[in-house]
Amino acid sequence: MGDLLFAVNATAPIVIMVAVGYFLKKIGMLEENVARALNKLVFRLFLPVMLFLNIYKIESFSDLDFGFVWYAVLLTVLLFGIASAAVVLFTRDNAKRGALLQSVFRGNYALVGIPLATSLFGEEGAIAASLLSAFIIPVFNVLAVVGLCIFSSDKKPSVKKILLGIIKNPLIQSIALGFAVLLIRAIFLRLGVELRPTDIEPIYKTLNSLSAVATPVALLVLGAQFDFSAIPELKRHILFGVIARCFAVPVIGLGTAYLLGCFNGAHFATFVAAFCTPVAVSSVPMAQEMDADASLAGQLVVWTTLFSAIGVFASSYVLKLLGVF
Numbered sequence: 001m002g003d004l005l006f007a008v009n010a011t012a013p014i015v016i017m018v019a020v021g022y023f024l025k026k027i028g029m030l031e032e033n034v035a036r037a038l039n040k041l042v043f044r045l046f047l048p049v050m051l052f053l054n055i056y057k058i059e060s061f062s063d064l065d066f067g068f069v070w071y072a073v074l075l076t077v078l079l080f081g082i083a084s085a086a087v088v089l090f091t092r093d094n095a096k097r098g099a100l101l102q103s104v105f106r107g108n109y110a111l112v113g114i115p116l117a118t119s120l121f122g123e124e125g126a127i128a129a130s131l132l133s134a135f136i137i138p139v140f141n142v143l144a145v146v147g148l149c150i151f152s153s154d155k156k157p158s159v160k161k162i163l164l165g166i167i168k169n170p171l172i173q174s175i176a177l178g179f180a181v182l183l184i185r186a187i188f189l190r191l192g193v194e195l196r197p198t199d200i201e202p203i204y205k206t207l208n209s210l211s212a213v214a215t216p217v218a219l220l221v222l223g224a225q226f227d228f229s230a231i232p233e234l235k236r237h238i239l240f241g242v243i244a245r246c247f248a249v250p251v252i253g254l255g256t257a258y259l260l261g262c263f264n265g266a267h268f269a270t271f272v273a274a275f276c277t278p279v280a281v282s283s284v285p286m287a288q289e290m291d292a293d294a295s296l297a298g299q300l301v302v303w304t305t306l307f308s309a310i311g312v313f314a315s316s317y318v319l320k321l322l323g324v325f
Contacts, residue, residue, distance in 0.1 A: 014111070015302070015306060017219035017220060017223065018219050018220075018222050018301075019223060020223060021220035021221060021222060021223020021224045022223040022226050024223070024224060025225075030220065030221075032224070035221045035225050036288070038220075039221045039285045039288055040285070040288075040289070041217075042214060042217055042218045042285050043170060043282070043288075043289050046210055046214035047170070047214050047218070047285070048170045048173065049174065049210040049214070050211040050214040051141075051174045052177055052178045053178075053207055053211050054178070056182065058130060058131065058133075058134055058182070067263075068128070068263055068267040068270065068271075072135070072136055072271065072274050073135055073139050076105050076139055076140070076143070077139070079252070079253075080104075080105045080143045080147065082104075083101050083244070084101060084147065086104075086244075087101050087104075087151075090237075094151040095292050095293040096292075097151040098147055098150075099237075099283070099292050099294075099296040100237060100240060100296070101148075101151065102144055102147065102148075102287070103241035103244065103283070103297075103300040104244045104245060105143060106140045106280045107274050107276070107278070107280060108277045108278050108279065108280045108281060108305075109136055109273055109277060109280070110133065110137060110280075111280075111281060112273070112278065113129065113270075113274060114126065114130060114133060114273060116312065117266075117270050120265075120268075121325065124265075124266040125265070125266050127266075132270045132273075136274055138175045140280065141172050141175065144283065144286055145162070145166045145290070146165075148287070148290040148292050149161055150162070152290070171282065218281045222281065222284055222298050225294070225295070225298055226299070227295060230296075230299065234295070234299055237296055237299075242303050242304055245308070246276075246311045247311060250275050250276045250311050252275075254275060254276075254315055257271050258322065265324050276311045276315050277308060277312075278301065278304035278305040279297075279301045279305075283297050283301065284301055
């Protein structure tokens with residue numbers, strides 16, 4: 001029961017914030033044109049700042065076990081490949097293919113995953129999850145851009161267009177900037193000079209403030225754009241996304257890791273965070289910006305969030321029975 005309550009507590013705030021956004025739309029406080037403008041702001045400012053700080057706050061890579069990192073990254077790429085083929089067979093609508101593809105491989109690692117790993121395996125889980133975030137979040141975003149470019153309105157998207165989509169994506173740019181600043185910081189430390197934004201307090205406080213509003217604004221906007229009338233038309237696609245994200249991916253990700261037999265409890269905590277969490281909230285503004293089906297993307301975030309509580313509970317319970325946790 002404790003695990004179930006934890007899973008519910010981890011996902012319930014997301015659902016509540018979405019519900020608040022939907023209520024604000026109903027009473028006329030958050031109109032659709034305002035929600036779309038805010039979505040653009042989330043995608044181009046708030047989320048990039050949040051991702052930059054997530055990378056920059058990492059103190060050191062010296063304790064990183066690259067075995068579990070490579071496993072998470074390679075499995076994510078494999079899931080991307082399998083899902084790409086699956087969505088082609090499932091629907092002919094490219095806009096829906098892009099949204100469905102994100103729902104399979106792109107977990108809500110930053111918002112739900114890191115706190116989840118911390119709860120499952122304490123400080124050791126938190127350290128492993130934070131280090132993995134420097135690799136898995138960029139992979140999620142790069143693959144999302146690639147997938148949305150492949151399934152764009154163009155019949156034959158070129159390699160040039162895909163590369164430009166990656167280079168111009170604000171989320172990827174912010175992550176690259178974070179790594180660049182980390183590298184510069186490391187060089188200065190070798191020279192005996194401490195260089196951190198925290199030394200310039202007004203700038204650091206501003207970045208933290210912008211980062212702090214990314215998730216709540218994204219969730220409110222998602223609620224404001226949520227449309228119950230779209231469910232009957234999209235129910236087949238929603239079912240596909242929920243089954244894939246909440247049940248198939250956890251079984252594949254955790255089952256394969258267990259069979260390999262070379263990972264410890266902290267590693268499994270990060271795998272639960274990467275493979276059992278609901279679809280990333282940022283998939284919605286990205287879908288909107290890149291002409292995918294943003295309505296379906298929003299539905300998938302909401303419904304995978306609701307059902308992921310079951311997957312998180314079942315995964316943590318089974319791993320405890322197996323002596324992993």
